[in-house]
Amino acid sequence: MHSKKIIVIGGGPAGMMAAIRAGQLNQDVILIEKNPSLGRKLLLSGKGRCNLTNACELNSFLERFPKKAQFLRDTFKKFFNRELMDFFERRGLRLKVERQMRVFPVSDLSSSILDVLKKELSESKIKLLYKREMTDMKIEENKIKGALIRGGEFLACDAIVLATGGLSYGFTGSTGEGLDIAKRLGHRIIAARPGLVPLETKEAYPALLEGLALKHIRLRFTDGKRHVVSEIGEMMFTKTGISGPLVLSLSGKITDWLDYGRKVFIELDLKPALSEEKIDQRLLREFRKNPRRVIKNALKELLPQRMIGVFIKFAKIPGDKNVSQITQKERKTLVVLFKTLRMEIKGPRPIKEAMVTRGGVSLKDIDPRTMESRIVKGLYFAGEMIDVDADTGGFNLQAAFSTGYLAGESASL
Ligand SMILES: Cc1cc2nc3c(=O)[nH]c(=O)nc-3n(C[C@H](O)[C@H](O)[C@H](O)COP(=O)(O)OP(=O)(O)OC[C@H]3O[C@@H](n4cnc5c(N)ncnc54)[C@H](O)[C@@H]3O)c2cc1C
Structure with missing residues (x-):
């Protein structure tokens, strides 16, 4: 079967997982990151130890996303904490469960999580483009045609996964342009507010x-x-x-x-x-x-x-x-x-000091079974830019990885 050309915007946990999943499904994938490196926020997570998920069971997990649980249920059914832990453990990374079921790498280093993701991106033959900032998308007849990069470059594609993060810790790269683009395309945006602040x-x-x-x-x-x-x-x-x-x-x-x-x-x-x-x-x-x-x-x-x-x-x-x-x-x-x-x-304190962004692309404009926009065909959302956020404990990263996985898979079909 002819492979699709998929562009993933944002090299955080959501974007990396989306690219990996699409690559595993033999699609032609480009991952675009505006920084010179991947996963800057991921490296800071869990005070540098990365609390990548929580080992509690599904219903307790969903309770951490009040009013958003229904939206995430399908996503977690496809790719949840066990699947995420298996993903890393099968690639040789040992994990441990600490108090309150928080899961960390045994190394206590978030860089070991990033290393596994980078290796998998390379093995899935994902093309990485660094220092490229997407500024807009080309859309014809309500369907994605390609991404516009600052400086005038145009990259044609069949689908885009937008995973540009929220607005917190902006120096890591999450500065909200993805939300501006989604808004321009007609998506409702729930006002960004600081969470875990x-x-x-x-x-x-x-x-x-x-x-x-x-x-x-x-x-x-x-x-x-x-x-x-x-x-x-x-x-x-x-x-x-x-x-x-x-x-x-x-x-x-x-x-x-x-x-x-x-x-x-x-x-x-x-x-x-x-x-x-x-x-x-x-x-x-x-x-x-x-x-x-x-x-x-x-x-x-x-x-x-x-x-x-x-x-x-x-x-x-x-x-x-x-x-x-x-x-x-x-x-x-x-x-x-x-x-x-x-x-x-x-x-x-200001949102730049918050650990997560509350608000983002309205759940009403995203199909929870696929993460596809209900407004533009071929556009998928993943990670913190979606209007979901939770308490500390590994819940936010799991939501980023799970929505990324589902978006990458759906964009490939
Ligand atoms: C200090 C800190 C500690 C945390 N610790 C934990 C923890 O232990 N456990 C947990 O579950 N959660 C934790 N979180 C939250 C978690 O890190 C985030 O929810 C998660 O990183 C969101 O992933 P994401 O991929 O959606 O976005 P991000 O990680 O923000 O990645 C988005 C990427 O998109 C890129 N980008 C943005 N715009 C563009 C553009 N226009 N073109 C190209 N690239 C673009 C950015 O440069 C960035 O690399 C922590 C957050 C902070 C700030």
Whole structure:
């Protein structure tokens, strides 16, 4: 059978997998990447270790894509976590499953994932064109005819897989041109918003604690009246506010609340395992053990050193006050601070600092059985440029690989 000419735009995980699948099906494939190398964002993923997927079962996996699960079901039926893990393991890369079913290469190096993909691209005889940026597509009678490259080059083809990513970490190459092109062609675009993103606080004190990580704290997100979410985990202070796994996971929900014009407060419970009463008893015990100590030294037993200054400032207690002189009221203020350290959220950091982009090409304009556009025949979408995103845990990369696989296969048929 005559092979089709397929152009894949974007050398991230989605584009590479689309090209590999089309190559395996003996199509004539060109992969176009505007950077001088492939997979820049992939290399940064999982703090350089690449959490490539999650080993949980299908329904739990789909729950991570609220409201988008139905769209992804067909994709995952075709190529899911087991198939992705097999893909790498059959090519000699050993994988391991860590806490919360997160899957990583045993090497702990994202470059080992990229190496397998690059080797497979070469074995599938994919033509790679680097430093080429697609600026537009030629369409006749609503059907793809080719891709236009910056500088005037035109490449004719039968199908295009567009996998240019979202808008986050733009320096890796994902700067949103693919979304602009899709929009020009008539696709609805759900406004791009930052997902998995640090948050800015109205208070300035986090800057004093920049870099300080707090493990096993409870973070409550409230609108000032009721608690919306309350979760235990790890967070970190930044120059402008807060970040860390717990904050990133809740950032989408918090950003939605702010977008609705609501106020959002974060309350930190630094001692989730202890009641107020127990903390009071611990303070009293510390004070009695060494009554000549000053408060800023006594608090060292209960707080990270860098937080002590903030605590005694909020409690309006002079740091050199002797613990034997601390009043019951002052102790009570300290206890409340341990359980409810409050800050108001101003907003998310800019999208370029977000780990994923929320929004993208509307699911209404993509056929979930093929990833083909419902507007232009022969145009397929894959990866983060589609309006799907999830929490951390390997879900986003699996979605990129799965939609890439399906788009590459469908474009070949
Ligand atoms: C710091 C960080 C850590 C992350 N860690 C994880 C993790 O551990 N696990 C996980 O599941 N997810 C993780 N993610 C998310 C995950 O990396 C992305 O969801 C994924 O890379 C999306 O893949 P993609 O192929 O759709 O897009 P991208 O990886 O963004 O690739 C798009 C490619 O298209 C190219 N391109 C763009 N426009 C054009 C054009 N006009 N012409 C030619 N080429 C173009 C870009 O240069 C880029 O190479 C992380 C993200 C970040 C930022």
